[in-house]
Amino acid sequence: MKNIILFDPVEARDRLLPLTLTRPVALIRHGITTISEKWQKAIPGAYSYSTQDYLSMKYPMVEATDGDNLFIAGNLHPDSKLVEAILALKIGEALTFNGETIARRGNGNPTSETEYDGTPFRLSNVWDIFMLNDEAIRRDFELLTAGRSSRLLSDSCRLIGDPSQLFIEEGATVECANINVSKGPVYIGRDAEVMEGACLRGPIAMCEHSVVNMGGKIYGATTLGPYCKVGGELNNVVMTGFSNKAHDGFLGNAVIGEWCNLGAGCTASNLKNTYAPVKLWSMAEGRFIKTDLQFCGLIMGDHSKAGINTMFNTATVIGVGVNFYGAGFPRTYLPSFTEGSPLGMKPVIMDRFFDTASRMMSRRHKELTPIDKEIYINIREQSAE
Structure with missing residues (x-):
């Protein structure tokens, strides 16, 4: 081996x-x-x-x-x-x-x-995660479904396109949904759920136990990681896992880490009013860098939260353990382990962060371990330097 x-x-x-x-x-x-x-x-x-x-x-x-x-x-x-x-x-x-x-x-x-005389398919920038997700879904779909049979789609649903481009794993529930695979495949993982009135337009990947709520509008190329729950409108979003955007609001050209929650009505811009290329905060360089992208939405690290009706500007970067709430736009970069509103941000109290993280993780039968806590303390110390 x-x-x-x-x-x-x-x-x-x-x-x-x-x-x-x-x-x-x-x-x-x-x-x-x-x-x-x-x-x-x-x-x-x-x-x-x-x-x-x-x-x-x-x-x-x-x-x-x-x-x-x-x-x-x-x-x-x-x-x-x-x-x-x-x-x-x-x-x-x-x-x-x-x-x-x-x-x-x-x-x-x-x-x-x-x-190497080939051209490797790789991630070089954080925006590559959503920019290259179309190709990544297609590759994985071909690999994971080869030689296997999908569960049959319920008669209550409408499928547009080649049926071979839809794959439903055992335990998944899909009822009264519109699914369009003419632009790319749709993969629905084990024990995932697509509720009534949802519209999916591939390429889309729903991992195990992920949920699209009633009336959800999901455009490609979108990935919903394990146990993610979404509603409203998503376009070219990668959600890593165990995160929620369960209500109305728009999220596009975005990357969301694990254990995040976007409150009801939360919306993130992915296009400047001037249609100009966006700049994105580089956490490594400590400055804004050019991306040459016209569309770029929210980049959010693990365990970050946004209150109801939060509005994010185009190309906003949020670190780990951030809690934002209140009316108005935050800055386009919020450092790890800070909390507050447009009126001001302050350091997160770590014991309170650990309590919140433990409660959220326990709902998915996961544990915040002493090693996890040590990692977050290290990140907090780095962000304070």
Whole structure:
């Protein structure tokens, strides 16, 4: 069995903040599955992660006793060409792309390098998560449904397009919904639910136990991670898991972490009134950077919350553990572990944050562990520097 270590490329990790504050790069959900899950299907083996020191408490790196470790950049999607090139590596060899190491075999510095002659599909910026989600869903759909049969769609629903582009897992409930697969596939995961009056236009991925409430309007390319509940209007949104936007309001071209909640009527702009390209706050560089994007909505880290009727400006970045409420627009960057309104933000009281997180997680039978608390304390200390 191969021992595979998915490592965080430093530049990619920084440009994927705030998602990578709380997880290794390879645990970002993109398409239907996380990047790590994609690799586990592509190359069977024992997997671990090389990541930030404070995250290693939860995600330790496990090295093979004989030193034969296969290191792969955690922002890469596997494909047959890339997998073949990586498996061809010998101990001491590295695979590079544009001079950057994307895989290597063995411990220590490589003694030889081979430049990859393909074009890897990878995440280089946080906006790539939604910009490239269409392709990611299509790849995962083909991989996960090949040779399998979907559950039959209820007669109460209307399907537009090729039936082979709809896949419903066991335990899912879909009633009186309109589903359009003419522009891309729709995947409905195990025990997921699509309620009456919902409209889905692919490509869409609903992971296990995710829910679209009555009358929800979901456009591609959207991913609803495990146990996410949504309503209102979503367009090209990636929700990592265990997060809610259950009521009316608009969210587009957005990335939402785990354990987030957007209150009733919450709406986020994804287009400036001037139609100009947007700038986005870089948490790594501490400044706004050009994106060349015309559409960019909300980027929200884990365990952040927004009160009812919250309005977010185009290209707003919110860190981990933020609690925003009150009338008016917040700034387009809210640092981790702050709370308040447009009248002012203040530091979050950590004991109160832990209480809230524990209550929210217990509803999904998950536990906030002492290691989780230590990770959040580390993030809080980083954001205060």
